[in-house]
Amino acid sequence: MGIKVLGISGSPHRHGNTETLLDRFLEGSHESGADVEKVVLKTLQYSPCRGCNVCHKSGECIVKDDAVILYEKILASDCLAVASPIYTMGITAELKGFIDRQQYLWARKFILKTLYFPDDHIRRHKGIFVSTAGLGWEHVFDGAFPVITALFNTTGFEYYDNIIANDMDRFGGINNHPTALREAYEKGQKVVRVLEKLHAQVPEASVKN
Amino acid sequence: MPIKILAFAGSPRRHGNSETLLDWVLAAMSEDQDTRIEKVALTDADINPCRGCNACETLNRCVQRDGMDIYHDKIIEADCIVLSSPIFCMGLAAQVKALVDRAQVFRSRKYVLRLPVVPPERKGKRLGIFLSTAGQKWDNVFDAAIPSVKCFYHVIDIRDADISYLMINGVDEKGAIEHHPTAMTDATNLGRNIIKELKKRLDV
Numbered sequence: 001m002g003i004k005v006l007g008i009s010g011s012p013h014r015h016g017n018t019e020t021l022l023d024r025f026l027e028g029s030h031e032s033g034a035d036v037e038k039v040v041l042k043t044l045q046y047s048p049c050r051g052c053n054v055c056h057k058s059g060e061c062i063v064k065d066d067a068v069i070l071y072e073k074i075l076a077s078d079c080l081a082v083a084s085p086i087y088t089m090g091i092t093a094e095l096k097g098f099i100d101r102q103q104y105l106w107a108r109k110f111i112l113k114t115l116y117f118p119d120d121h122i123r124r125h126k127g128i129f130v131s132t133a134g135l136g137w138e139h140v141f142d143g144a145f146p147v148i149t150a151l152f153n154t155t156g157f158e159y160y161d162n163i164i165a166n167d168m169d170r171f172g173g174i175n176n177h178p179t180a181l182r183e184a185y186e187k188g189q190k191v192v193r194v195l196e197k198l199h200a201q202v203p204e205a206s207v208k209n
Numbered sequence: 210m211p212i213k214i215l216a217f218a219g220s221p222r223r224h225g226n227s228e229t230l231l232d233w234v235l236a237a238m239s240e241d242q243d244t245r246i247e248k249v250a251l252t253d254a255d256i257n258p259c260r261g262c263n264a265c266e267t268l269n270r271c272v273q274r275d276g277m278d279i280y281h282d283k284i285i286e287a288d289c290i291v292l293s294s295p296i297f298c299m300g301l302a303a304q305v306k307a308l309v310d311r312a313q314v315f316r317s318r319k320y321v322l323r324l325p326v327v328p329p330e331r332k333g334k335r336l337g338i339f340l341s342t343a344g345q346k347w348d349n350v351f352d353a354a355i356p357s358v359k360c361f362y363h364v365i366d367i368r369d370a371d372i373s374y375l376m377i378n379g380v381d382e383k384g385a386i387e388h389h390p391t392a393m394t395d396a397t398n399l400g401r402n403i404i405k406e407l408k409k410r411l412d413v
Contacts, residue, residue, distance in 0.1 A: 013261035048303040050252075051222035051295065053383075085261065087310045089356035090300060093258035097303035139356075146299035146353040154298075 003195045005029040005188075006077035007038040007130075008070070010084035010095030014042070017132040017165075017174040022083040024181045025130060025163055028188020029079070033196075039070060041094045046070075048097040055104035059112045067101040074155050078195050081163075082148060083130035090143040091131075099147060102154045109154065117156035124198045126191050127157030129164070130184070132174060136167035163187055211245040212407050214238055215280075215287035219294035219305035221252040226342040226386040230377060231293040233393050234340065237400025243413050244404060249280065251304040256280070259310035265317040269324065277311050284315075284365055285327055288407055289336045292358065296343035301354045309357050315364040326366045334410045336403055337367040339374050340396075344381030351376045375399055 007026045011018045022038070030036045046067035054062050061068055074080055084091040091099075108115035117125075129148045133140040141164055152159045165180035174180055216235055218228045231248070238244050255276035264272045271277060284290060294305040301309065318324045327335065339358045343350040355374075362372050375395055380386045387393075407413070 011261060012258060016261065049221060049297060051220055051225065051297075051302075053222075087259060087261070088306075088312070088360045090306060090309075090353070092261075093303050093307035093310050096298075096300060096306045097258070100297040100303050102298065143300070143353045143356040146349075150298040 003029075003034040003079065003192050003199070004077045005034045005036045005079040005081065005192065006073060007036070007081045008083065009038065009040045009042075010082065010092050010098070012042050012092060012094055013085070014040070016085065017168050018083050018085040018130060020174050021132060021163060021165065021180060021184050022081060022130045024184035025081055025128070025188040028185035029192050032189045032192035034079070034192045037073075039073070041098055044070065046098065046101065049100035049103055055107045056111050059104060059108045059114055061101065061104040063101075067098055070098070071102065071105065071155070078124065078199075079126045079128065079191055080152070080155070080157050081128040081130055082151065084144065086131060086133035086135075086140055086144060089140065091147055096147065099151050102151060106154050121156055122158050124195065125157040126160035126195060127152035128160055128187070128191065129162045131162070131164045132168050133164075133166040134169040136170055138166075140166050160191065161187060210411070210413065212241070212243050212289070212404065212411060212413060213287045214244055214246040214289045214291065215283050216246065216248045216291040217293065217305070217308060218248060218250045219292065219302050219308070221302065221304055222295070222383065223250060223252070225295065225383050226377070226380045227293045227295045227340060229386050230340045230342060230375065230392060230396055231291060233396035234291060234338065234375070234400040237397040238404050240401070241404045241408075243408070247283065251308060254280065254308075256304070256307050256311060258307045259313050265314040266321045269314075269318055269322055271311065271314045280308075281314065288334070288411060289338065289403060290362070290365065290367065291338040291340065292361070293340035294354065296341060296345070296350055296354060299350065299353050301357055306357065309361040312361050312364050319364055319366075326364070332366055333368065335367045335371065336407060337362040337372040338399065338403060339372060339376070341376040342380050342386060343376070343378045346379040348378075350378050373399060373403065
């Protein structure tokens with residue numbers, strides 16, 4: 001069975017800088033033999049978290065929409081590449097709206113204790129953040145990282161790498177960036193090789209301690 | 210002239226911890242008869258996310274017709290803008306992020322079109338308040354939200370130095386903030402101090 005790579009594009013702007021960068025990453029993964037799927041949040045129907053905390057008791061979200069289906073897909077993937085441009089020093093409201101919906105998984109992990117990812121599982125599941133920003137500031141991604149970390153932690157992925165490019169306004173778009181697209185493609189290839197190697201090993205989790 | 214306060218309750222959970230904190234601040238503000246307070250629950254405000262189309266860079270307005278049509282004007286008219294948000298997944302609630310991102314029209318006005326956001330005589334007189342609560346006890350739990358908040362106030366012509374913060378961590382279940390040792394007192398003092406400062410600035 002091939003390595004499953006899921007790309008989620010959180011940009012409202014179709015085929016812009018961030019989605020293009022994600023596409024290159026996914027092309028690299030596909031070239032290395034992975035099963036690749038891309039989901040564009042903008043095309044899904046889901047509402048933000050209501051903060052009702054019903055999931056704290058049931059472990060299920062009461063809102064039945066595309067967000068829950070996408071979380072099931074995330075949990076069945078080996079590599080998750082989540083992409084968002086930086087808007088107002090953070091990820092987009094679309095992606096934040098989706099990430100906030102992970103509360104039911106958080107509840108399973110920390111309140112109900114029905115969900116647990118062993119270290120070996122986390123090691124075999126790689127999370128990658130793909131982002132672009134118009135501004136050239138070094139710290140322009142800093143507001144996004146902790147939120148992405150929360151997503152990867154809750155869904156059992158190791159926060160493996162970033163594919164980020166700032167200063168888009170100066171470059172005039174991702175296609176004029178000297179290295180980003182090539183880097184994305186190469187990282188797409190590489191993560192599949194790393195995961196294949198890990199999957200060939202005997203899982204440590206099968207050895208009960 | 211009344212002092213205009215525009216307050217956004219950002220949590221999708223009505224009357225939870227972050228809204229209670231907001232209500233305490235607003236109650237203290239309303240002790241002064243010169244204040245006129247409007248509170249908006251973002252969960253009912255019909256504010257869509259920014260589409261990233263950049264049309265506002267040429268049109269000087271947003272192409273979307275929704276609740277933001279009303280709040281755009283109110284944001285300009287207010288003397289003090291209060292934003293409250295719970296921390297979800299280490300950041301602002303998505304409903305709050307949508308409002309903050311829709312301030313893009315002000316950024317375009319300020320930096321692309323080079324037009325004033327507020328009339329010159331009101332520049333430097335407006336104040337901002339960011340109120341937040343988080344279930345986690347971590348000291349860094351508000352860190353990722355603050356840069357977005359600063360950007361929001363910056364583009365609506367409220368200076369960094371004119372933003373006050375009251376952020377309470379370790380309150381999770383509904384009503385938990387009622388048992389916090391200092392939150393209510395701090396909120397009350399903050400509300401009163403802001404009105405005092407506004408009256409000085411506005412010469413009321």
